[in-house]
Amino acid sequence: MIRVLLVIPTLDASGAEKQFALLATRLPRDRFELHVAVLTRSGPYERMIRSAGVPVTVLGKRFKADPIACARLRRLVRQFQPQVMHTWLFAANAYGRLAVGGDGSPAIIVSERCVDSWKSGWQLWLDRKLVGRTAALVANSESVATFYRNAGIPSEKVHVIPNGIEVPPPAVADRSSVLAELGLPRDAKIVASIGRLAKQKRVDVLVWAMQLLRQLTNNVYHLIVGDGPQRGSLERLAKHFTCDDVTRFLGHRSDVSRLLSCVDVFWLASDFEGQSNSVMEAMAAGLPVIASDIPANRELIENGRTGYLVRPGDSVAFAQYADRLLVDRELAGRFGEAARRHLAEHHSVDAMVNGYAALYESFAKQSRGRQGASGTPREAF
Numbered sequence: 001m002i003r004v005l006l007v008i009p010t011l012d013a014s015g016a017e018k019q020f021a022l023l024a025t026r027l028p029r030d031r032f033e034l035h036v037a038v039l040t041r042s043g044p045y046e047r048m049i050r051s052a053g054v055p056v057t058v059l060g061k062r063f064k065a066d067p068i069a070c071a072r073l074r075r076l077v078r079q080f081q082p083q084v085m086h087t088w089l090f091a092a093n094a095y096g097r098l099a100v101g102g103d104g105s106p107a108i109i110v111s112e113r114c115v116d117s118w119k120s121g122w123q124l125w126l127d128r129k130l131v132g133r134t135a136a137l138v139a140n141s142e143s144v145a146t147f148y149r150n151a152g153i154p155s156e157k158v159h160v161i162p163n164g165i166e167v168p169p170p171a172v173a174d175r176s177s178v179l180a181e182l183g184l185p186r187d188a189k190i191v192a193s194i195g196r197l198a199k200q201k202r203v204d205v206l207v208w209a210m211q212l213l214r215q216l217t218n219n220v221y222h223l224i225v226g227d228g229p230q231r232g233s234l235e236r237l238a239k240h241f242t243c244d245d246v247t248r249f250l251g252h253r254s255d256v257s258r259l260l261s262c263v264d265v266f267w268l269a270s271d272f273e274g275q276s277n278s279v280m281e282a283m284a285a286g287l288p289v290i291a292s293d294i295p296a297n298r299e300l301i302e303n304g305r306t307g308y309l310v311r312p313g314d315s316v317a318f319a320q321y322a323d324r325l326l327v328d329r330e331l332a333g334r335f336g337e338a339a340r341r342h343l344a345e346h347h348s349v350d351a352m353v354n355g356y357a358a359l360y361e362s363f364a365k366q367s368r369g370r371q372g373a374s375g376t377p378r379e380a381f
Contacts, residue, residue: 001031002083002084003081003083004034004035005036005077005080006088007037007039007086011038011049015276016089017045018045024049025048025049027356029053031357032357035080038056038058038059041060069095070095073096083105084108085100085106086109087108087109087110090116093110096108096110097134100133107364108135109135109360110138111139112140112147112148113140114272115143115144115272116147128153131153131154136159138159139161140163141160141162141163141295144275161355162299162347163280165281167284167344167348168284168285178262182250183248185219187219189219189220189326190220191213191223191267191326192260192265192266193225193226193267193269195226196226196227197224198230200271202313203269205315206269206315207237207238209315209319210246210319212315212316213318216319216323220246220326222243224247224250226250226251234249235249257285261285265289266288268297269291269318270297273294274296276296283307283339286340287336287339288336289301289335292310292312292313293312297309306338
């Protein structure tokens with residue numbers, strides 16, 4: 001039995017956290033004993049993880065540099081004695097490697113989920129400084145892997161395990177009832193975007209695209225699902241562009257799959273991504289996707305077959321391609337079905353979990369001084 005400590009900053013309702021929760025709940029329990037540590041605060045995914053029988057410890061980090069949280073993590077490592085510690089995202093990656101030290105036990109695997117062009121010089125310096133304490137860096141796409149190789153992480157330490165997603169059977173939803181709940185007409189044409197309302201997502205591009213689209217297509221509406229620091233400014237922008245009457249800011253939703261069953265076209269305008277969970281969910285729901293032409297999106301979308309790729313920031317192209325798909329429903333159906341097949345063949349949850357399981361087994365065998373492996377009792381916690 002291999003003990004694995006999974007560490008992440010929060011359990012918020014975001015893409016990385018969703019993949020983390022899927023992994024924590026799907027790893028086979030006959031091969032792995034798991035414990036989850038949350039650096040700062042819990043969130044919606046804690047219930048899902050605990051329901052699978054996985055213990056969760058919240059460390060309560062309060063500051064960027066919090067020695068108390070670091071000490072709590074170090075104590076948890078001594079008590080649980082993992083052979084592998086797998087950390088996710090910058091804060092957990094840094095705290096995990098600083099807390100454990102460089103003795104090689106446990107083996108430390110870090111996950112990077114995005115082309116992190118937002119990182120400052122000191123953050124990239126710290127990533128490089130801690131390479132010696134890193135058994136492996138896992139990226140969720142080739143574009144993320146390339147970014148970190150170029151940032152100075154040795155190629156032999158970089159592994160790619162794509163995100164996993166469940167492809168449901170084609171939805172049979174009561175479209176009219178969902179539209180009625182949203183206050184929309186029964187014959188509405190729906191474009192949607194999902195994600196955190198933050199600068200990198202470029203939702204402002206989509207707000208302007210919506211104003212253009214309404215000039216091309218009658219009875220069209222834009223659903224914006226998610227929340228974040230830019231929500232207020234985006235709502236004001238929609239009003240300024242006079243498309244607020246056809247734009248719905250829905251905030252966080254727990255029924256995204258139900259909403260997607262009523263959507264006709266999906267938009268994503270991000271300047272950078274790792275591997276977009278929202279795009280994958282839309283493709284899995286059989287929707288044609290129009291997305292910014294960035295490396296991570298090219299790995300998911302085949303231009304002209306499963307969707308369209310457009311220059312980042314090109315509101316006109318978002319509107320024009322959406323109009324084409326809303327008019328040509330046969331074309332939209334072909335794109336959507338091809339997207340579903342692509343997700344089912346290349347991005348299953350089982351494939352993702354198996355990839356991590358193989359990596360854990362490999363590094364557990366290599367880790368030195370595995371605590372408790374000789375039968376030494378672990379402290380209760």
